[in-house]
Amino acid sequence: GENVEQHPSTLSVQEGDSAVIKCTYSDSASNYFPWYKQELGKRPQLIIDIRSNVGEKKDQRIAVTLNKTAKHFSLHITETQPEDSAVYFCAASIMDYKLSFGAGTTVTVRA
Amino acid sequence: DTGVSQDPRHKITKRGQNVTFRCDPISEHNRLYWYRQTLGQGPEFLTYFQNEAQLEKSRLLSDRFSAERPKGSFSTLEIQRTEQGDSAMYLCASSSTSGRPPGELFFGEGSRLTVL
Numbered sequence: 001g002e003n004v005e006q007h008p009s010t011l012s013v014q015e016g017d018s019a020v021i022k023c024t025y026s027d028s029a030s031n032y033f034p035w036y037k038q039e040l041g042k043r044p045q046l047i048i049d050i051r052s053n054v055g056e057k058k059d060q061r062i063a064v065t066l067n068k069t070a071k072h073f074s075l076h077i078t079e080t081q082p083e084d085s086a087v088y089f090c091a092a093s094i095m096d097y098k099l100s101f102g103a104g105t106t107v108t109v110r111a
Numbered sequence: 112d113t114g115v116s117q118d119p120r121h122k123i124t125k126r127g128q129n130v131t132f133r134c135d136p137i138s139e140h141n142r143l144y145w146y147r148q149t150l151g152q153g154p155e156f157l158t159y160f161q162n163e164a165q166l167e168k169s170r171l172l173s174d175r176f177s178a179e180r181p182k183g184s185f186s187t188l189e190i191q192r193t194e195q196g197d198s199a200m201y202l203c204a205s206s207s208t209s210g211r212p213p214g215e216l217f218f219g220e221g222s223r224l225t226v227l
Contacts (some may be wrong), residue, residue, distance in 0.1 A: 006153075032214060043115075043202070043218040044154065089153045097142065097206070098167065099216065101153030 002027040004092050006102025014110050019077040021105045023090035026071070030092040033066060033073045034099065038087045047088075048075070080109045113137060115219035117203050123225045124193055131189045132222040136205030143186050144216065145178055146202040147171070154202055160186060161208075193226045200224075 003026040013019045025033075034049035050057045050064045050073065057064050061080075066073040073092075077084055087106050091099040116135045124130050136143050141162050146154035157176070158168045162183040172178075175193075180186040190197055200223050204216040 004153075034215070036218075043220050045218070046215050049215070091153070093214075097144075097159060097214065098156050099154075100156065103151070104153050 002030055002092055002094075002100035004090060004100050004102045006090050006105055008105060009103065010106045010108070012108045012110060013080050015080055015082060017080055019075075019080055019084070019107055019109075021075045021088055021090065021107075022072060023074070023092075023102050024070075024072045025092040025100075027092070027094070028068075028071065029094050032093045033064070034091050035062075035064060035075050036089045036091065036101075038089065038104075040086075044089060077107075080107075082109050082111055085109045115203055115205050115217050117201075117219040117222045119222060120220060121223045121225075123227065125227050126193060126195060128193055129189065129191045130193060130224060131187055132201055132203075132224075134186045134188070134203030134205075134219060136185070136203070137207075137217055138184075140205035140207045140217070141183070142206045142208065143180055144204045144206075145186070145188050146204065146218075148200040148202055148221070149198075157188075157201075190224070193224075195226045198224055198226045 006023045031052040036044040037047045038044040061078045063076045087104045090102045093099045118133045143160045145157040148154045160180040175191045178188045200221040202221045203219045
């Protein structure tokens with residue numbers, strides 16, 4: 001089955017700086033790569049996703065890049081704000097179901 | 112609130128007891144998923160329904176676990192003879208095959224199980 005590894009496990013950044021989280025996946029057939037944000041005690045929520053037919057996608061301060069050859073994808077958050085503090089999960093799947101999640105990255109934005 | 116709802120939110124039980132969780136998905140969603148999340152880990156896939164049909168079960172789902180979605184609407188997850196290792200957050204999610212974007216999972220708040 002699919003195995004997704006995520007790094008780093010914790011990330012502390014100064015407000016206004018950028019944050020980068022990296023994930024690798026094992027199954028070359030995976031074609032859908034979403035990122036979820038989970039605030040303490042809350043449900044995971046989709047923040048951005050990318051499909052294997054594109055290499056980069058951006059939504060305001062958030063961007064995701066995908067390198068299918070190397071089987072890795074990354075989340076970039078620019079101009080971080082305190083409300084960006086949360087746990088971020090990457091995931092990979094084939095055909096939009098049965099997501100395999102990474103272990104998560106706890107992001108702390110220092111004011 | 113038209114999101115995914117789960118009940119109960121918290122359940123404390125003694126080892127060996129049976130527990131049942133209920134999930135009400137977003138009404139127009141035809142796919143429903145159960146995931147398990149332990150502290151410091153990402154959600155792990157347990158099982159998935161399309162309408163009322165259970166299409167896939169993870170190897171993580173032992174014989175003590177059973178899930179149903181009898182009318183293609185709400186779903187239940189039952190754990191029989193609970194063990195301490197079953198303690199976790201059980202997350203339900205739903206999606207639509209015709210959604211925008213297709214495949215986006217909407218999660219519930221989860222049902223936290225503590226087995227003493």
